[in-house]
Amino acid sequence: MSLVIKGASLLGEGTTDLFIDDTGTFVDAAPSGAETVDADGLVALPGLVDLHTHLREPGREDAETILTGSQAAALGGYTAVLAMANTSPVTDTAEAATRVWELGREAGLVHVQPVGAVTRGLAGEELAELGLMHRSRAGVTVFSDDGKCVHDARVMRRALEYVKAFGGVVSQHSQDPSLAGPAACCHEGELSGRLGLPGWPGIAEEVIVARDVMLARHTGSRVHVAHVSTAGSVEVLRWAKAQGIDVTAEVTPHHLLLTTDLLVGYDPTYKVNPPLRPQEDVEALRAALVDGTIDAVATDHAPHARHDKEHAFVDAAFGMLGIETALGVVRTALPDLSWADVARVMSVTPARIAGLAAQGRPLAPGNPANLVLVDPDASVTVDRDASASLSRNNPWHGRSLSSRVVHTVYAGRVTVRDGALAQAGAHSS
Amino acid sequence: MKHLLSIDDLSTDEIIQLFETAADMHDVQGREVKKLPALRGRTVVNMFFEDSTRTRSSFEIAGKWLSADVINVSAKGSSASKGESLRDTVLTVCAMGVDGLVIRHPASGAAVQVSQWVDAAVVNAGDGMHEHPTQALLDAYTLRRHLGSLEGRHVAIVGDLTHSRVFRSNVQCLTRLGARVTVVAPPTLMPSGIGAWSAAAGFETSYDLDEVLRGAGVHGRPDAVMMLRVQRERMSGAFFPSPREYTVGYGLTRDRLALLEPDVPICHPGPMNRGLEIAADAADAAQSVVLEQVSSGLAIRMAVLYHLLAGEPEGGIA
Numbered sequence: 001m002s003l004v005i006k007g008a009s010l011l012g013e014g015t016t017d018l019f020i021d022d023t024g025t026f027v028d029a030a031p032s033g034a035e036t037v038d039a040d041g042l043v044a045l046p047g048l049v050d051l052h053t054h055l056r057e058p059g060r061e062d063a064e065t066i067l068t069g070s071q072a073a074a075l076g077g078y079t080a081v082l083a084m085a086n087t088s089p090v091t092d093t094a095e096a097a098t099r100v101w102e103l104g105r106e107a108g109l110v111h112v113q114p115v116g117a118v119t120r121g122l123a124g125e126e127l128a129e130l131g132l133m134h135r136s137r138a139g140v141t142v143f144s145d146d147g148k149c150v151h152d153a154r155v156m157r158r159a160l161e162y163v164k165a166f167g168g169v170v171s172q173h174s175q176d177p178s179l180a181g182p183a184a185c186c187h188e189g190e191l192s193g194r195l196g197l198p199g200w201p202g203i204a205e206e207v208i209v210a211r212d213v214m215l216a217r218h219t220g221s222r223v224h225v226a227h228v229s230t231a232g233s234v235e236v237l238r239w240a241k242a243q244g245i246d247v248t249a250e251v252t253p254h255h256l257l258l259t260t261d262l263l264v265g266y267d268p269t270y271k272v273n274p275p276l277r278p279q280e281d282v283e284a285l286r287a288a289l290v291d292g293t294i295d296a297v298a299t300d301h302a303p304h305a306r307h308d309k310e311h312a313f314v315d316a317a318f319g320m321l322g323i324e325t326a327l328g329v330v331r332t333a334l335p336d337l338s339w340a341d342v343a344r345v346m347s348v349t350p351a352r353i354a355g356l357a358a359q360g361r362p363l364a365p366g367n368p369a370n371l372v373l374v375d376p377d378a379s380v381t382v383d384r385d386a387s388a389s390l391s392r393n394n395p396w397h398g399r400s401l402s403s404r405v406v407h408t409v410y411a412g413r414v415t416v417r418d419g420a421l422a423q424a425g426a427h428s429s
Numbered sequence: 430m431k432h433l434l435s436i437d438d439l440s441t442d443e444i445i446q447l448f449e450t451a452a453d454m455h456d457v458q459g460r461e462v463k464k465l466p467a468l469r470g471r472t473v474v475n476m477f478f479e480d481s482t483r484t485r486s487s488f489e490i491a492g493k494w495l496s497a498d499v500i501n502v503s504a505k506g507s508s509a510s511k512g513e514s515l516r517d518t519v520l521t522v523c524a525m526g527v528d529g530l531v532i533r534h535p536a537s538g539a540a541v542q543v544s545q546w547v548d549a550a551v552v553n554a555g556d557g558m559h560e561h562p563t564q565a566l567l568d569a570y571t572l573r574r575h576l577g578s579l580e581g582r583h584v585a586i587v588g589d590l591t592h593s594r595v596f597r598s599n600v601q602c603l604t605r606l607g608a609r610v611t612v613v614a615p616p617t618l619m620p621s622g623i624g625a626w627s628a629a630a631g632f633e634t635s636y637d638l639d640e641v642l643r644g645a646g647v648h649g650r651p652d653a654v655m656m657l658r659v660q661r662e663r664m665s666g667a668f669f670p671s672p673r674e675y676t677v678g679y680g681l682t683r684d685r686l687a688l689l690e691p692d693v694p695i696c697h698p699g700p701m702n703r704g705l706e707i708a709a710d711a712a713d714a715a716q717s718v719v720l721e722q723v724s725s726g727l728a729i730r731m732a733v734l735y736h737l738l739a740g741e742p743e744g745g746i747a
Contacts, residue, residue, distance in 0.1 A: 147715030196537035196597060197557030199621050254474030310516035312536030314557070 002031035003412065008039035008373060009337055010363060011179040012339030018044065020369040023410025028365040036406050037414070039373050042406055045343045047079025047110075047370035049350040049359045051171070051250050052146070052298035053227060053323060055081070055112070057103065058096075063391050064303035067101065069230025069323070070109035071388035072301070074415040077372035077405040080111040080351065080359045083124070086147040092128035094116035094136035101138035109415045111352060118170055122148050127141040127159060134166045135308065140354045144171035146226055147273075147318075149208060151177050156212065160221035169248075169353065171224040172212055174233070175274065180204035180415045185314055187260040187275045198314060200275045202230035204370050211235045213240035213247050219387045224353060227300050229274040231284035248353050250298035253329035255324050257415040258282075258395060268309045268316035272302070286334055289345060296350040297330055299323045303391030321394045324387055327372075328401030335402065337377075358411075371413040378404035388421065432544045432551040433733055435560045436601040444605065447599045448570050450732035451725070453693050457494065458724060467739045468497035473529040474522055477554070481533055481581060483563075483723065484554050488531045488682055491730035497529070508592050515539065523547045529564060529738050532556070537594075549694045550737040558592050564698055567729040569606055571722050572653050575694045580607035583648040585641050587613040588657025588706055589713070591620050591668075595698045600632055613638050615678060616660075617668045634736035642688040654680050654689065655696040660704045672705050681711045696716045 005018040019034070021027045053071060055069035064072075065082070073081050083100050091100060097114040104112020106385040113314035120126045122145045130286060133140035143163060150156045150172060159170050170340050180200045186192040188199025199295075209225055213236060216223040228234065228249045240247050259279050262270045270276060288294040302319025322329070337345075353362025361367040380401050384394035408416035415422055430438060434697040439447075454508060455461055474491040477485050485501060492499035502522060515534075523530065532540050537557030554711040555561040571580065576582050584603050588594045590612055601608050610632040612623075619634065620626070627634050633648060636643050644650030659679075661672055670676045676682065681695065686708065689695075695707075695717045703709050 188621045190625045193591075193620030193622040194626055195555075195562075195596070196594060196620075201621075221440045267539050268542075307514040307517070310514040312515050312534060312539040312542060312557075315515070 002034040003037060003409070003414070004030045004034045005037045005039045005373070008042055008044035009214050010044050010267060011343055012043045012376065017298070018363055018371070020409070020412045021424060022412070024369050025307065026365050026369050037407060039407070041375065042244065042373040043343040043372060043376050044363055045077070045339065046347040046360050046363060047410060048077045048324070048346045049329065049354065049356060050078055050081040050144070050299050050301070050323060051296055051350045051354060052152060052300045053083055054086070054302045054319065055083045055302070057302055058099070058397065060305070062306070063305045064208055064389060065105040067107040068388055068390050069301070069303070070104065070107040071421055072111060072324050074109045074408050074410065075388055075405065075421065076237050077371070077374065077408050078110050078258070078323060078394065079370035079408065079410040082113050082115050083322070084146045084342055085115050085117040085144060090117050091120050092120050094132040097138040097372060100135045110410055110419065111356065111359065114138050114140055115146070115171065115358060116143045117144045117151050118145045119155060124148060124150055124152055124155060127162060130159070130162055130168065131166065134168060140336065141166070142166045142171055142224070143168060145174065146171065146173045147188050147193070148176060148295065149173050149175040151208070152157065153211060157215050157219060160215055160219045160223060164219070164221050167355065169222045169224050170207065172429060173207035173226050173250040174205045174212070176204045176207050179207065183314055184320070185271055185275060186263050187277050189278065191260055191263060195266070201370055202277070203231050204235060205230055205274055206232040209236045213237070213245050216247055217243065218243045220279050222246040226257065227252050227274055227298070228285065228294055229255050229281060230279050231281050234284050234288040234293055234359070237288070237376045239291065245369050248295045249293070250296045251289055251294045252300045252318060252328045253333070254395060255285055256282060256289070256333040257329050258367070268311065268313055269320065269393055271316050271318055272315060272320050273318040290337065290341070292332065295345070296353060297326060297345050299326045299348065302395045303389050306392060307408070309393050321389055321391060323388070324379045325382055325401060326395045327374065327405060328403055331402035360408050369409055371409050372405060373405045375406050380404050394396050430738065433562055433737065434540050434544055434553045436562050436598050438604065441605055442717065444566070444602070446734055447566060447729065447732045447736065448573065450735060451570055451728040454723070455540055455633065455728040455729040463494050464496055465494060466496050467735055468492065468495040471497045471528045471738050472526060473497045473499045473531060473734065473738070474527045475499065475531045476519065476522060476533070477682040478504045478532070478539070479555070480505065481555070482640055484533060486607055487510050487723070487726045488554060488730050491727050495731055495734055497734065515542065517545055518660045519543050523549050525661055529734060549578060552733060553738065556596055557594065558597070559594050560598045561594040562593050562598050563726065563730055563733055565602035566697070566733070567722060567726040568599055568655065568696055569602050570636070570695060571718050572695065573724040575718065576652055578607070579603065581609065582652040583609045583611065583650070584653045584655060585611045585613055585651040586655045586657065587638060587681070589618045589663065590614045590623070590657070591618045592660070592663070599655065600630065604631055611641050611646055611648055611651070613634055613641050613679065615706065638685065642685055650690070651693060653694045654681065657697065658700065658702060658708045660703065661702070676705055680705060681707045681744070683708050683710045686711045686714060689716070698720060698722070
């Protein structure tokens with residue numbers, strides 16, 4: 001099915017028509033028999049790319065599946081997601097990675113790119129079969145033990161060295177377990193002291209970020225810092241980039257807008273790892289995203305079954321939903337960020353970091369047609385029950401967020417039309 | 430009040446009212462027949478997710494002397510490890526028709542969360558490192574029996590503040606009643622951010638127990654000393670080097686006892702580590718109110734259950 005997208009504003013500037021042929025490629029003239037999508041007043045961006053998504057399949061299909069996670073991603077304006085490796089079983093073999101990749105293709109709503117584990121079983125001891133995962137059909141290039149830190153410096157060093165052979169990157173969950181153990185769940189500060197919750201100090205992240213940039217320099221390899229959450233980490237990153245160290249970093253939408261004081265009522269919806277931080281950190285993260293010290297926004301979309309959140313705060317699961325709301329959160333937290341910068345941090349740079357050649361490209365003839373059309377003036381009040389995700393651990397419920405995803409096009413196919421999932425086979429309507 | 434989760438839930442008037450009720454209840458303890466009919470037909474469940482002898486017995490006797498049907502449910506071990514959510518565990522118990530749920534849980538905030546799930550009145554009998562409001566009420570009640578009004582009185586709280594729910598409830602309760610409070614601990618056993626907290630809440634902090642007992646701090650000599658339990662296992666978290674070193678720095682030793690006026694009450698919430706945070710001489714001194722705290726605890730818990738569950742007081746309680 002070919003498409004004509006009429007009157008879209010490219011990256012918020014100039015109005016133009018976009019043409020997509022039936023191979024899913026942008027072309028320079030309207031193909032015959034094309035469906036017309038009215039994009040008057042809508043901003044066109046390259047489809048969003050999420051470096052950090054938990055799809056829970058295999059293992060916790062009651063919380064999310066690759067299909068429902070893909071649906072949620074499409075509704076959020078995404079055309080590619082990197083599926084984290086901490087499933088059950090862990091994505092630490094070529095077979096496991098290929099299975100995730102295949103299920104993503106079957107769902108067909110976004111490109112699902114598996115992330116491989118750095119270490120076998122996420123145990124932090126022996127390297128997983130990094131090279132075999134890379135050579136598999138899934139072509140894994142991003143490796144992460146996310147949820148756990150590769151805390152052993154020797155293992156981290158070897159992983160960084162090893163993936164150089166094929167241009168891989170290690171995405172680190174930075175948490176020194178001796179400074180922030182498994183119970184740590186509240187930003188360490190006055191509030192954790194008052195609430196009596198085990199503190200998760202910023203320093204536990206910063207010492208790992210500092211160590212890893214030095215390891216990256218020493219090995220001449222590339223490291224990516226997942227979910228940066230503190231001003232101190234930003235300082236380290238700024239220094240490292242000034243030294244020419246090959247480091248990239250992401251920030252989550254929730255760390256750009258939510259603060260630690262939300263924990264005052266012990267609602268596990270707000271329990272996330274790393275924890276929500278004080279306003280000073282939020283401000284530093286925003287500034288770092290604007291000036292490029294932080295390269296990308298990544299959701300850390302982390303669905304959980306209701307009963308895994310209905311425990312005492314310290315016992316409840318870590319994580320919150322975020323992929324359907326990410327763009328709205330970024331627009332709300334950073335209303336002055338240009339649309340070109342939104343595209344940079346949510347599509348172009350993440351695609352480059354993950355090595356996804358078909359993603360994050362200009363909306364120009366010859367390129368694969370992955371795009372999202374956004375109503376820049378709308379606002380959306382989030383309803384957790386309206387989500388495509390199977391889970392409801394949504395910290396944005398009831399909040400009003402700026403802008404609205406109207407249409408999403410993945411590989412030339414409309415996946416979201418008028419803010420709702422497009423019906424399969426309904427393209428000709 | 431619907432629940433008692435935190436000292437913060439109580440107005441100063443409500444605290445005073447609880448003390449007045451507790452005084453009446455205290456008188457009942459001296460009677461030959463101790464039972465009052467106030468809570469006849471009411472069911473109170475003591476749900477303890479953590480070991481406790483004194484608090485559980487205290488609530489059990491308090492409920493029984495008020496004629497409530499009291500059931501103890503031991504739910505030790507995290508419900509997460511059994512695959513049942515905390516919500517399911519408490520809803521199951523409450524489905525049996527419970528009017529009052531007394532909950533002790535090793536996790537901070539558990540009582541707050543539970544109160545949002547159930548219809549029963551919830552009493553926090555200690556949640557992790559967060560609060561233990563009836564302990565603070567009984568401590569203040571006990572001190573008032575010795576000192577009269579706490580307005581302007583100086584209370585020193587000494588020990589493992591980081592892990593102490595007793596400290597967190599007491600510092601709120603005592604400052605609310607007008608007392609001046611100094612909390613004393615080594616830096617490793619002070620909660621994070623206590624500088625900002627103490628500044629906002631108006632209490633003092635010190636690393637030097639001798640200085641505080643000698644009255645060298647801004648509040649002068651203490652009118653009461655409250656010792657907190659220190660767990661020997663804290664050494665494994667590198668909180669302090671050895672029990673011996675702790676005692677030398679922060680124990681209420683015989684030498685420090687001599688620094689106190691003989692009428693300065695010494696409190697301890699129990700169980701005491703004799704020889705660690707409190708010397709036997711201090712624990713058994715005439716000015717020690719440790720056992721009185723236990724009987725005050727009964728009176729306070731009777732008062733709390735009465736106010737939460739008796740409905741509109743009619744015809745008094747005597």
